[in-house]
Amino acid sequence: MHRPPTAEAQVAAELAGLRPGLVPRYAAELPGARAAVLTRLWRALAHEPLPWIARRTAGAGGLALRLADGRTLRGPLADPYATDPYVTAVFLDGAAYDDPARLLTALAVPNAAGFAGELAHSVASLALSRAGSPEPPGAWPRRDWEWEQRVVDGHPFHPNCRSRPGFSVAEQFAYGPEHRPVVQLGTVPVAASECLLTGAWPAELRDGGRLLIPVHPWQAAHVLKSPCEPGPSAHPLMSLRTLAVPGGPHVKTALSTRLTSSVRDISVYSVGASATLSAFAESLSDRMDGLLHITRTLGAATANSPDLAAVLRESPQRFAGPGEYVLPVAALAGTGLPDSPARLAALARLTLTVGLRLLEWGVALEAHGQNLLVVLSGAGDPLRLVYRDLADIRISPARLARHGITPPELTGRLVTDDVPALRRKLFGSLVAGALAGVAGSGPALRAALAAALPDVPRTADLAALREGPLPAKALTLMRLSPRTPGDQWAALPNPLVLEQDTSDQ
Known part of the structure; x- marks a missing residue:
């Protein structure tokens, strides 16, 4: 029976036709990529509320997961805050698995097949990213x-850290920030009367009574399926x-493919809210x-479609x-800061001071390493922080009013x-x-928090x-629950209490 090529083999075949000199390096990167994705998956299996795991037992020999069907999965103790790929294999009823896609296929839990395909693509794309990314120069x-292209x-x-479904190898080289391309954006002219526009729209993206909406080349080819007029040349950032x-x-473009968890488009709701949200956020930063x-949102436009929209933001520079x-917090590994306990504690002190003060006032930032x-x-x-992309913050009118701050005129999921x-x-x-x-590990995170917390705002x-x-997003549970809308959550052991018992859950 003919079997389709694996994601790893398919990427290798495409790579051989494009850049054959990289094939040996790609092959050498595959074991490390499998371990990196397997480590992320094992974290999820150890800590997320997956309904088909009946019991977790931790001991000197590692962690054992008793499945609802009676099978047992064994692996090392799982530090939920570790980033080094320390899981090279786990054992399902004694059989070893070093490939996360093969493991999930063997588990055969609901919706496993689709997610296993994403994991296979994540491994192959991660190996490609590592093989094709130039070594950064020594100077900052x-x-x-x-900075962003160093991540x-x-x-x-x-586990879907590098999954890019729908992207060929050539497209990953052409658009992936780690490969450092220059991307020629397209533009689609749309009559201004047919668009929702908030904020200002620059003259260079207007043609008489039409708005020239910037479009990512991948979106033009695969979703809009129509040629575009040439737009500005630009450098892709972490979000691609x-x-x-x-x-x-x-320029934030619509990109209707699934990267990590979400299909990337720009909703009409977010375009409509952008100017009000930006002005409100600027007033908060003044405090x-x-x-x-x-960063201010300069303008946002949509042709009343999440597939054809763009947001223009000022540069954090x-x-x-x-x-x-x-630089994004996610890029700090390239600065040596994580190796300095004092600087790591200073980062924790700064970010928690800002985050807790805003939360007390009534604004919860989506303050991950990219935003x-x-x-x-x-x-x-x-020294100080910069925040960008307000599309997924949360705002509490009650808390704002309690502190004498006028809530913005917004409704919907942000509120x-x-x-x-x-x-x-x-x-x-x-x-x-x-x-x-x-921080890269539970002990390092605990030390940074313990040093920082005495100096941050004393709030409830x-x-x-x-x-x-x-709390942490249950990222694997969300991918295995495609019909459940919204975020789902895991409860991770408190990093301030490393000896917290996680056995017999």
Whole structure:
């Protein structure tokens, strides 16, 4: 019986036709890529509320997961905050699995087949990213996109860290930031009367009574399936769909494919809310004593379709002073900051001070390592923060009113007074996401938090952070529950209590 080629073999075959000299390096990167994705998957199996895991038992020999069907899965003890690929194999009823896609196929749980395919693609794309990414020069970059293109491995905890379904190898080289391409954006002219436009739209993206909406080339070829007029040249950032125009704005384009968890488009709702949200956020940053800047949304437009829309934002580069650097928190590994306990604690102190103050006022940031940027001194010390992309924050009118702040005139998913939802949004993205990703392990995260917490705002939210488990998005559960809308959550062991018992769950 003929079997289709595996994702690894398919990428190897395409690579052989495009850049045959990279094939040996790609093959050499595959074992490490499998371990990196398997480590992320094992974290999920160990800590997420997956309904087909009946019992978890931790001991000196590692972690045993008793499945609902009676089988047993064994592996090492799982540090939920570790980023190094320490899981090279796990054992299902004694059989070893070093490939995350093969493991999930063998588990045969509901919706496993589709997710296994995504994991296979994540492994192959991660190996390709590592093989094809140029070695960064020794000097720190000065241009914003160069920092972002140094982040090769993607999301530190999602098994789909590099899954790019629908992208050929040629398209990954052409559009993936780690390969450092220059991308020629397209534009689609649409009559202004047929568009929803908020904010200002620049003259260079107008043609008489028409708006020229920037379009990603992949979107033009695979979704719109129509030719575009040439637009500006730009450098892709970490999210792939957002690109930096040299000397100009960051352009967030619609990109209707699934990267990690979500299909990437731009909703009509987010375009309609963007100007109000940007003005409100700017007023909040004015209250932050210089600790936080928020990039302004310059303009947003949609042809009343999430597949044809764009958002223009100012570059975070404007917030870096002479001799300073501004970079996403996810790129801090390239600065040596994670190796300095004092600087890691300073980052935790700065981010928690800003995050908890805003949360007390009534705004929960989605402060993961991509949205949250830090301004470093020339010596590498964290000075202040920059936040971008307001599309997924949460706003509490009740809390704002309690502090004498007029709530913005917004409705819909951005607005909630639910306290657990507000705390999950901030703690899950900032502590379990950005800070954990920089720290790289539970012990390092605990040390940074223990040093920082005495100096941050003493709020009820801080007490909740100290006392309970740490919320984190249940990323694998969400991929295995495609019909369940919205975020789902896991409760991770509190990093401040490393000896917390996680057995017999």
